[in-house]
Amino acid sequence: MAPKQSTRHAITLKGSTALVTEFFKFAVNTILFQREVYPSDDFHMVKKYGQVVLVTQDLALENYLEKILQQVQKWILTGSVTQLVLAILAKDTRTTLERWVFDIKLVEPSADSKEGTGKPEAEIQSEIRAILKQIVSMVTFLPVMPEEKVFNILAYTSDSADVPAGEWVDTDPLAIEASKSQQVKMRSFSTDVHRIEAMVAYRYEE
Amino acid sequence: MSMQKTPQTPSRRRVRSEVKTPLTPSLLSAFNTVSIESPIKRATSTSIPLSDAFQRQASAGVIRKGGVESRIDVVTLDYVPPPKSAEVKRSRSTPAINRAERDRFITSRDHTLEVSATLDQMSLNAPSGSPTHTARLAAAAGVPLNRRILGYHLPPPSASSDTTLALQREFARPLYANRPGAIATSTGATTNKTRKISTQPERVLDAPGMVDDFYLNLLSWSSLNCVAVALESSTYIWKADTGAVVQMGEAPAGTYVSSVNFSNDGAFLGIGLGTGEVELWDVERGVKLRTMAGHQAQVAVLSWWQHLLSSGCGDGSVWHHDVRVPRHKVMELLGHSGEVCGLQWRKDGELIASGGNDNVVNIWDGRLGDAPVGGDVVATGNAKWTKRTHTAAVKALAWSPWQPNLLASGGGTNDATINVWNSTTGARLHTQTTPSQITSLHFAPHRKELLSTHGYPTNAIGGVVAEIRDAHDSRVLFSAVSPAGDMVVTGAGDESLKFWKIWDIPASDKKSKASGRGEGVTRSGVLSIR
Numbered sequence: 055m056a057p058k059q060s061t062r063h064a065i066t067l068k069g070s071t072a073l074v075t076e077f078f079k080f081a082v083n084t085i086l087f088q089r090e091v092y093p094s095d096d097f098h099m100v101k102k103y104g105q106v107v108l109v110t111q112d113l114a115l116e117n118y119l120e121k122i123l124q125q126v127q128k129w130i131l132t133g134s135v136t137q138l139v140l141a142i143l144a145k146d147t148r149t150t151l152e153r154w155v156f157d158i159k160l161v162e163p164s165a166d167s168k169e170g171t172g173k174p175e176a177e178i179q180s181e182i183r184a185i186l187k188q189i190v191s192m193v194t195f196l197p198v199m200p201e202e203k204v205f206n207i208l209a210y211t212s213d214s215a216d217v218p219a220g221e222w223v224d225t226d227p228l229a230i231e232a233s234k235s236q237q238v239k240m241r242s243f244s245t246d247v248h249r250i251e252a253m254v255a256y257r258y259e260e
Numbered sequence: 261m262s263m264q265k266t267p268q269t270p271s272r273r274r275v276r277s278e279v280k281t282p283l284t285p286s287l288l289s290a291f292n293t294v295s296i297e298s299p300i301k302r303a304t305s306t307s308i309p310l311s312d313a314f315q316r317q318a319s320a321g322v323i324r325k326g327g328v329e330s331r332i333d334v335v336t337l338d339y340v341p342p343p344k345s346a347e348v349k350r351s352r353s354t355p356a357i358n359r360a361e362r363d364r365f366i367t368s369r370d371h372t373l374e375v376s377a378t379l380d381q382m383s384l385n386a387p388s389g390s391p392t393h394t395a396r397l398a399a400a401a402g403v404p405l406n407r408r409i410l411g412y413h414l415p416p417p418s419a420s421s422d423t424t425l426a427l428q429r430e431f432a433r434p435l436y437a438n439r440p441g442a443i444a445t446s447t448g449a450t451t452n453k454t455r456k457i458s459t460q461p462e463r464v465l466d467a468p469g470m471v472d473d474f475y476l477n478l479l480s481w482s483s484l485n486c487v488a489v490a491l492e493s494s495t496y497i498w499k500a501d502t503g504a505v506v507q508m509g510e511a512p513a514g515t516y517v518s519s520v521n522f523s524n525d526g527a528f529l530g531i532g533l534g535t536g537e538v539e540l541w542d543v544e545r546g547v548k549l550r551t552m553a554g555h556q557a558q559v560a561v562l563s564w565w566q567h568l569l570s571s572g573c574g575d576g577s578v579w580h581h582d583v584r585v586p587r588h589k590v591m592e593l594l595g596h597s598g599e600v601c602g603l604q605w606r607k608d609g610e611l612i613a614s615g616g617n618d619n620v621v622n623i624w625d626g627r628l629g630d631a632p633v634g635g636d637v638v639a640t641g642n643a644k645w646t647k648r649t650h651t652a653a654v655k656a657l658a659w660s661p662w663q664p665n666l667l668a669s670g671g672g673t674n675d676a677t678i679n680v681w682n683s684t685t686g687a688r689l690h691t692q693t694t695p696s697q698i699t700s701l702h703f704a705p706h707r708k709e710l711l712s713t714h715g716y717p718t719n720a721i722g723g724v725v726a727e728i729r730d731a732h733d734s735r736v737l738f739s740a741v742s743p744a745g746d747m748v749v750t751g752a753g754d755e756s757l758k759f760w761k762i763w764d765i766p767a768s769d770k771k772s773k774a775s776g777r778g779e780g781v782t783r784s785g786v787l788s789i790r
Contacts, residue, residue, distance in 0.1 A: 095649060095688035114417035122412050136407070204418070209410045217410060225411035 065173070067131065070247035074158065075127040077182050077243070077250065082119060082140055082207070083109045084189050085154055089142055089196075091203045103183045122207050125218065130248070133160055134215035138207065141228040145202035150228045150257065152196070154189075157251040161244060173246055181243030185252055188240050196256055234259045459728050461758035462747070465498065467491055472734065472753035474655060474672065474699065474715070475601040475617065477519040477561045479738035479751045484526035486543060487740065487749055489757060490517035495531055497543065500742070508541055509548055521562035523569075526743075528583070530569045532559030538571050540583055552581050552588045558599075561655075563612065565605040565626065570612060572600030578614050580628065593641045595622040604657040606664065611644070611683055613667050615654025621647040621669045623683050645686045651675040656701040656712065668710055670698030678712060699737050705745030706766050713739045713750055721750060721760060731758065 065073075080102055087097045087108045092115065097108040110116055129135035140154040206228060211217070240252040469491040470478065478490040485500045493511040498504075511517050511533050519532035522543070531539040536555030541548050557574030564570070568590075569581045576596035581588040593614065602615030605626065614622045622643040652672030660666035665684045671677050676697055680690040697715035704711060713721050715735030721728045734753030741748050748760045 093649070094686070095647070098687060098689075099685075112417065118412075118414070118416055125412075205416055206411060207416075211408050211410055213408060215408065215410075217408075221413055222410040223413050225409055227409050 065175075065246045067247050070245040071127055071130045073178065073245055074130055074248050074250060075123050077185075078126065078138065078156070079119060079123055080107050080109070080182075080186060081154075081156070081189065081252075083107065084186055085140055085142075086110065086115075086205060088190055088193050089152065089199065089203070091142060091205050103179050103186065105183055105186070107186065125222065126209060129209065129211055129215060130158060132216070134212045135209050136212065137210035139210070139228070141206045141208060142199070142203050143206060143228065144199075145204050147201075150230050151199050151203065152257070153228065153230060153255045155253050155255065157249075157253075159249040159251070161247055161249050173244070178243060178245055181241070185241050185243060185250075188252075192238070192240075192254060196254070197258060230255055230257050457728065457762055458760070459731075461731075462761050463759040465757040465759075467751060467755050467757050470751055470753070470755045471516065472737065474697070474735075474737060475560045475599060475653070477521070477601075477655075477738060478517065479740050479749065479757070480520050480522045480529075481740035481742055481749060482522035482526035482529075482543070483524065483743045484543070485743055486522070486526065487757070488520045488522060488529055489751060490520050490531070492516050495520055495529070495541075497529070506546055508543075508546060509539075518558045518560050519562045519571075521564055521569075523564045524566060528564075530562045530564065530571075532562050532571055534558045536573065538562065538569065538581060540569070550583070550588075552583075554589055555579065560599060560601045561603040563603040563605045565609040565612070568605075568609075568628075570603055570605065572603040572614060572616075574599045576600060576616060576618070578603060578612075578624075589638055591628050591639045591641060593622070593624050593643075595624070595643045595646065596620055598653070601653060601655040602657040602669070604659060606659045606683075607661065608664065610664075611659075613657045613659070613669070613683075615650075615657050615669055617653040619648065619650045619652060619654065619671070619675070621645075621650065621654050621657070621667075621679075621681070623647075623667065623681075623686075645681070645683065647679070647681065647686075647688075649679055649688065650677065652697075656698045658701040658703050658710070660703045661705050662703070662708070666703075668701050668703065670694075670701050670712055673697040673715070678710070680710075697735070699735065700739040702739065702741050702748070704763050705741065707763060709763075711739075711741075711748065711762060713737075721748070721762075728760070731760070732756065 083097070084107060086092050087094060087110075092110060092112060094108075096110055096112045096115075098111050099106045100109045101107075110119075126135060126138065135158055137158065138156045140156075141150050142152040142154075143150050206225075208225060208228065209222070234257055235255045236258045237253055237255045240254065242249060242251040244250065467489055470489070471492060476490075480488045481500075482488070487498045487500060488508070489496055489498065493513075493516050495508040495511075495517055497506045497508055499506070508529060508531070511531075512535070515534040517531055518534050519530075521530045522528070523530070527543055528549070529541040529543050531541060533539065536553065536557055536559060538552045538555070538559055539548055540550045540552065552569075555571065555573040555575070555577075559571045559573055561572040562569060563572075567582055567584050569583050570578055571581065572578050576594070576598055578593040578596075578600055579589050580591040580593075582590045593612075596614065596616035596618050598617030598619075600614055600616045602621075603612070604614075605612045609626045612624045612626045614624065616622075623645040624641050625644050628639065647669070650669065650671035652675035654669050654671055656668075656670035656678075658668045660668070665682050666689070667681045667683050669679050669681065671679075673696070676694050678690075678692040678694060678698060678701065679688055680692075681687070682689050694712065694714065698712050699715055700713045702711045703709070711721065713731075713736040715737070721731045721736060721739070731750065732752035732754050736750050736752045738751040739748055744765055746761060746763050746765050748762050749757055750760065751757050
């Protein structure tokens with residue numbers, strides 16, 4: 055098995071992008087399920103990263119996420135997206151309740167590590183697993199949101215990013231007032247090319 | 261987690277009150293104040309006072325136009341206001357930004373990223389200041405400005421419990437569209453290659469006076485091959501083996517029979533009345549054994565499990581009656597705000613499902629509390645799962661005989677949807693939209709099929725593979741499956757009972773079960789039941 059392992063080490067930009075995009079899909083699904091943005095009946099269990107992940111069965115939502123992630127994948131590939139934000143808003147008042155922030159950083163490959171130092175996929179997967187588990191565990195201290203919720207996905211891109219006209223529009227950052235928000239940093243994971251750092255900010259007053 | 265405000269640490273409060281003492285505007289005393297004011301901060305902060313103050317303001321969201329630069333100069337001269345963030349109420353276990361090094365969840369990032377959202381908002385605001393000011397501000401905070409925040413132009417789809425969306429989906433995906441080889445014929449029978457069912461009933465019985473009420477359950481088929489049907493105030497038993505009809509007594513004057521159900525062994529019949537009494541009858545001898553009173557409203561549904569007779573009442577309660585003991589009410593399940601019209605024990609007695617006019621499906625633990633409760637107090641149960649997906653009354657409930665944790669539930673006119681649930685995880689496994697009100701559901705005993713009966717406008721008996729259109733002239737209200745598992749009897753508002761041969765008994769079962777199937781069933785024609 056050893057030689058096969060070593061060939062898998064050299065993770066390409068494309069492979070890393072696919073990995074990161076896939077992670078977003080499962081992370082978003084997990085958040086939407088855990089924070090009850092969509093009814094839990096709509097989710098079914100899927101085995102992924104060696105654990106069970108809940109993924110939506112709602113066709114409309116599936117397609118919606120698929121469309122977003124396709125574009126995000128393009129942006130990651132060109133390195134023009136720096137941050138993805140999943141904002142959860144109250145449906146009636148449109149106030150932001152939670153912002154799940156994922157920083158996407160390009161890892162500068164060091165000169166001496168041209169090959170052989172790559173991270174095994176198993177290690178990346180276990181890091182991803184740790185983040186997803188952390189999202190689940192967040193529910194224990196995040197404030198309960200009894201109202202109806204909607205979500206929104208924001209992409210922080212560079213000025214030069216290719217933006218499909220009409221599909222993506224400049225928007226409000228949906229920020230939570232700094233005095234009313236609390237932040238918790240979460241775990242991170244990295245491939246040889248990308249480093250994803252996660253954190254959540256949530257509205258907390260009185 | 262509790263969101264209640266918790267008291268802050270007393271030390272911090274005391275420190276703050278000290279700060280309010282008047283200060284001399286000398287540089288030295290200002291420096292002293294900073295150190296007295298927040299000893300914690302001093303211990304952790306290694307940055308110079310200037311940027312420290314700025315950062316605290318930044319994290320507190322108090323960066324104001326024109327305020328920052330002047331504050332940067334002033335900070336060494338004068339009183340520094342205590343950071344606003346110290347006043348943020350937080351619960352005890354919630355980590356917060358300023359206690360960075362003390363919790364493993366805490367961010368170690370610099371504060372500039374956290375204010376970036378605030379800054380972005382400001383930079384998008386036209387009147388927020390001169391460009392040079394914004395640039396200086398951005399440079400101070402280390403936030404790049406050549407950045408765009410993009411959102412997808414469409415809003416995310418709303419949750420599927422949204423009824424208008426459900427309606428649209430119903431139009432988009434016709435019910436039987438994906439059925440292979442479906443052919444609609446002029447006789448109304450729709451069949452496919454794999455399955456062909458007779459669209460003619462095997463037998464029709466007149467049932468004059470059958471109450472045309474969706475919420476009642478007036479038909480039951482016992483394991484001893486007897487069919488019980490309630491016609492207004494009387495209950496009749498039709499023995500399928502012989503074709504004989506026996507009357508099982510009459511409800512007291514002024515009321516009517518609202519539900520009938522055979523015990524699992526077929527020896528006893530439970531009869532629910534409009535006044536709330538539940539009667540217990542011996543089927544063989546045809547005598548009433550006891551009357552169990554207590555319900556304050558109509559008992560619309562009954563379900564047996566061994567010695568437990570459970571009754572669903574018009575007031576939304578479900579009672580377990582232990583028919584063996586004098587104090588018959590042994591448990592109460594409160595979980596419906598509307599009339600309970602569907603109730604079904606699972607075969608093994610582990611779980612019981614109830615559906616009500618409040619559009620809720622509840623799944624309860626079937627176990628009784630082990631300690632007998634004295635006095636008038638009875639044990640109450642809590643629902644294991646509560647499902648509010650249906651948008652109309654849930655009368656049709658069925659447990660799968662071949663997969664114990666499957667429960668199917670069907671909604672009334674406004675809903676007309678069959679949902680299949682996993683009773684272990686609570687997940688909705690399948691949803692099937694049908695054209696009309698669902699009045700009853702049965703899983704096929706020997707096949708992986710589900711049978712449903714419907715009301716207006718199709719009055720149909722249908723499964724996912726086949727359908728009998730216009731089976732009755734009026735809506736099909738009740739149905740029961742024969743003990744052998746091949747026949748289904750339906751009762752409808754047109755005051756007739758019809759027997760349909762829906763399934764075949766598998767060859768291996770035929771020999772053992774053939775005796776259970778009455779030869780009278782094969783005769784055809786219309787008989788009067790009374």
